[in-house]
Structures are given as C-alpha cells and as structure tokens.
Amino acid sequence: MGIPAERIDRLQDLAREATAEGDIDRAREYVRLARRIGERHRISLQRRFRRFSCDDCDAYLRPGATARVRLRSGHVAIRCLACGATARYPYEG
Amino acid sequence: MALTPETLTRHELNGLRVAVADAPNPDLVGVAGRVVGETMRTLRVAAGGDSASGDGPDASETESRVKQVPKRDSTFEFELPSKGDAPECTDEAADAAKASGTASKRRSETAGRFEAGQSGRCQGVAYVTVDGARLLSRPALRTEKTGDSLWR
Ligand SMILES: [Zn+2]
Numbered sequence: 001m002g003i004p005a006e007r008i009d010r011l012q013d014l015a016r017e018a019t020a021e022g023d024i025d026r027a028r029e030y031v032r033l034a035r036r037i038g039e040r041h042r043i044s045l046q047r048r049f050r051r052f053s054c055d056d057c058d059a060y061l062r063p064g065a066t067a068r069v070r071l072r073s074g075h076v077a078i079r080c081l082a083c084g085a086t087a088r089y090p091y092e093g
Numbered sequence: 094m095a096l097t098p099e100t101l102t103r104h105e106l107n108g109l110r111v112a113v114a115d116a117p118n119p120d121l122v123g124v125a126g127r128v129v130g131e132t133m134r135t136l137r138v139a140a141g142g143d144s145a146s147g148d149g150p151d152a153s154e155t156e157s158r159v160k161q162v163p164k165r166d167s168t169f170e171f172e173l174p175s176k177g178d179a180p181e182c183t184d185e186a187a188d189a190a191k192a193s194g195t196a197s198k199r200r201s202e203t204a205g206r207f208e209a210g211q212s213g214r215c216q217g218v219a220y221v222t223v224d225g226a227r228l229l230s231r232p233a234l235r236t237e238k239t240g241d242s243l244w245r
Contacts, residue, residue, distance in 0.1 A: 003236050006096070007105040014108045029130060030107065036233035 004041040008034045012049050015060035024082055027060040051078065056085035096173060098221045102228060103236045106131055106171070111138060114222060115168035124160050131232040135161045136169070167225035172218050 001009075011034040018027040031053045038045050045053075052061040059082040061067035068079045075088040096104050112125040130137030141157025162169075228235065 003100060003103055007236060010105045010108060026129060033107075033131075033232055037236065040233055040237060 002041075004037050004043055007037055008043065008045060008049070011037075012046075012060075015053070016062065019060045019062050019066055024059050024066060028058045031058045031060055051087070051089060054080040054083060054085055055087060056080065057083040059083070098173070098219065101171060101173070101221055102223060106136065106228070106232075109174070110172040111136070112170045112172075113138070113162055113167060114170045116162060117166050118163075121160060121162050121167070124162060126157060126160075129159060133231045134165060134229060135163050136228070137161050164225035164228045169223050169225055169228075171221045171223060173221060175218055 011030045015027040015030040015034070018024075018030065034045065034049070035058075037043075044050075052063075052067070053059070054061060054067075057080060059066055059080055061078060061080060063069045063078075066081050068081060070077045070079075072088070075090045077086055077088050079086045106128045107130065109128050110126070111128050113121050113123060116122050124138055124140045126138050126140040128136055129139045138160045139157040140160045
C-alpha cells in the first residue's frame with residue numbers, strides 16, 4: 001500500500017473519531033482531503049468509506065449518530081442527518 | 094511505505110502528536126498536541142491538557158484550544174506512532190536493505206535538509222524534527238511532489 005492509500009486510510013479513521021467526538025465539520029475536512037488525495041492519485045476510496053460519507057455535504061456517516069440506515073425493497077437507504085440527503089444502494093435478493 | 098522519518102513529510106500529518114520546537118512567534122513555541130488540520134501554509138494544532146492521555150472523552154473535557162501555526166520558519170517535532178517495538182526495527186532494516194534504487198535520494202534527504210532527530214527509534218515512540226519549510230504545500234499535493242523535490 002502506497003502513501004496515498006495509507007493517508008486515505010488514516011483520514012477515514014480520523015473522520016470517524018472526529019464524528020464520534022461530535023466534530024462533524026472537522027470530519028468533513030478529513031473526508032474532503034481523502035477524496036482529493038484519491039482524485040490526485042487515481043485511487044478510488046474503499047467502498048466502506050464511499051458509502052459512509054455523504055456525497056452532498058461530505059459529512060462522515062456513523063449510523064445512529066450522523067446517519068440513518070434503512071432497508072427498503074431492493075436497496076439500502078442511507079440518509080445523512082446533517083444535510084438530509086439520501087443515498088440508495090441496491091442489493092440482490 | 095509506512096510512516097517513517099523519511100516519508101513523514103509526504104505522509105498524513107493529521108492526527109499526529111506534534112510539538113512546536115521553534116517559531117517566529119514566541120507564543121507558539123512549545124505548543125504541543127495533535128494536528129487537527131492542515132492548510133497550505135499552516136498547521137492547526139489542538140493544544141490542550143491532553144498531553145499524554147491521547148484523544149478521548151477527556152480531550153473535550155479539558156477544552157483544547159486550536160492553535161494555527163505557520164509552517165514557514167517554524168520547526169516541528171513530530172511523534173511517530175509505532176506499532177510494537179520489534180516490527181518497527183525490522184521494518185526499518187528491511188527498508189534500508191531493499192531501497193537500493195532510492196538510496197541516493199534517501200541519502201541526500203537525510204544528509205541535506207532533513208534534520209531528523211532519530212533518537213530512541215526502537216524503544217517506544219520516535220521523534221522526528223522537521224523544518225516547517227519542508228511541509229509548505231497543499232495538504233493533498235504534499236504526497237506527490239514536495240516531499241522530495243530538489244529545487245524547492
Ligand atoms: Zn450530508
């Protein structure tokens with residue numbers, strides 16, 4: 001794993017911690033920085049990071065704290081409690 | 094490419110413990126804490142009472158103040174987290190052994206501008222002293238260029 005991937009990994013942990021401490025804006029900074037690093041180095045973020053960060057407002061999503069996760073028919077709906085945006089991810093079966 | 098003294102300037106600084114060893118502003122000298130933010134020319138350091146206890150519930154309880162320290166003309170002392178003592182040492186040795194291709198770069202780095210105080214590397218934590226001018230870069234771009242560009 002190269003330096004960029006490691007940085008992204010560390011930023012994910014930091015974003016999670018910051019959110020746990022209630023500092024959503026600091027977590028946003030970390031998420032934005034991680035995305036920017038991924039962009040510059042043509043690395044896609046891990047699926048877990050992609051799904052648990054808000055596409056609209058960049059908040060890191062912790063179910064129960066900053067996100068609401070619901071199973072709908074055919075998809076998972078993750079709503080960001082910071083801005084209200086909903087992301088839907090299909091599942092099989 | 095773990096976080097080593099050599100890769101520190103290209104690696105993520107957020108979350109590391111840092112002490113400001115020297116700064117033009119005397120009020121900022123001695124500020125110590127975690128890095129919580131980085132901009133092109135500054136580091137934000139959460140200087141609080143959480144010196145040794147790490148982050149956690151007491152960090153917010155002691156109301157840490159965030160200091161914004163300019164990188165230029167400052168000297169920082171970073172504390173490298175090490176995961177276990179023995180693996181750290183072997184990693185270092187392996188890196189040095191296989192890094193024949195990058196040996197010249199590495200040598201110039203260590204000899205030239207990188208004043209790394211590598212005291213006590215293999216017991217517990219390592220401290221690395223970095224000239225702030227080496228960190229002058231946008232946070233996202235530091236990994237690409239500034240780490241070992243020779244003309245900067
Ligand atoms: Zn959102």
